[in-house]
Amino acid sequence: MRPGYWRLSQRRAPSGAHPSTRIASITARKGEPRHRSIRGLLLDMDGVLYHGDAPLPGALEFLQRIAGLPHVFVTNNPRRTPEEVAARLAAMGLPRPEPSLILTSAIATAERLALEKPGFSWFAIGEGGLEAELSRLGERDPEAADFVVVGEGPGIDFERLTLAINLVLQRGARLVVTNPDTSVDDTHDGRHRVLPGGGALVAPIAVACGVEPLVIGKPEPALFEMACRRLGLAPAHCVMIGDRPDTDIAGALRLGMRAALVRTGRFRPDEDWPEALPRPQWDLPDLPGLLHALEPLLPTSDQRPPDPR
Structure with a gap:
């Protein structure tokens, strides 16, 4: 563990940013292939899909929309087994995923x-x-x-x-x-x-x-690489969705994935982006906003998932 991790993992950017720096809609990194179709998704859970024992707004609709797209759930939380995580999601009224789709640190x-x-x-x-x-x-x-x-x-x-x-x-x-x-x-x-x-x-x-x-866990590559192998996709064909710039976003970008941040977890809508960290392709206040932004890149209901090769 590099000493910087101990600082970055608890870092909170200063609040009170000028309105022009607050992200309220889709943003794309300059020169990035934002419009390349998405073949697979990696989803963090706490702060993205739920807080505590309650689902976040738009979580159910988001999961229903991506049901036909290859995706896995990835979490740095090592405390629960995949079966326990799946049962917890179901208890919140969210779709119960197969345990094989849940990857923990x-x-x-x-x-x-x-x-x-x-x-x-x-x-x-x-x-x-x-x-x-x-x-x-x-x-x-x-x-x-x-x-x-x-x-x-x-x-x-x-x-x-x-x-x-x-x-x-x-x-x-x-x-x-x-x-x-x-x-x-x-x-x-x-x-x-x-x-x-x-x-x-x-x-x-x-x-x-x-x-x-x-x-082992995010932002190190092991968990991301395992998720991509589980999907049968190269990192460049996947998008990581998370709520922490220092782990979810930084690690995914380092591996060559695209990344999307939702500001419903540790990182809040009024916070400035940490200068030391790379920016994601998408930076949205919540899942409904992200779903709207990603909609053109997601397969329609009559489309089969793209061939991962």
Whole structure:
């Protein structure tokens, strides 16, 4: 994890921007093929489709419109399994996707570690979704783990921190974090709150050990690349839809995808674009606006999805 991640992942651009800098409609990066048809979509969820346990305006209509277009859901949240995520969407009244269409940073982490060391052993700090994915491809071994994996959620305490630190220093375990977000939004008893993300939870171990963790989730390429493989499409044929400039947008553009930001999550309509980050092809206040902007590029109801080749 580069030090800049810890800053960018919690960065909030100053509010009170001049009206001319506030985006209220479709924008395109100069020279970009905005009008190239869309063959596949990658969708972030929290802040794009819902807040807490409530769908955002236009989420149902958007998902209904793209039903015939290849798409996958990608999230940096490692806490839930794909089956749990699908059930959560259905409980909100949104279409229930097949679990195979849901890619989490926990899935990407497990598959990345299996490529590096088949049959790997691990010790994890995080909730059930992370441990479920690691168990699918590796074996838990708190005594001599190959990897110390940090996710999100309860479970970090002094004893587990000490164990993780000594696995890295004494056993040579590699430190891994599912995602670099230093803070994430949450709803508890109907009230908004901020929770520490993977980037914050891995920091004590990284500092104590003097090592840089391997980062898996957005904006790193692993999750994006896995999603494109799942769709059978090259990145250039896909559009990433997200709500965070530092993870969703920056990572997608770096990989050669097109990107669309909706300002219904962490990044709000009155905020200036962070100068250090590239701009997306589309920057809209919400999903209804984005759907209107993308409509000419989406297949009609009587069209089959384009051949991905």
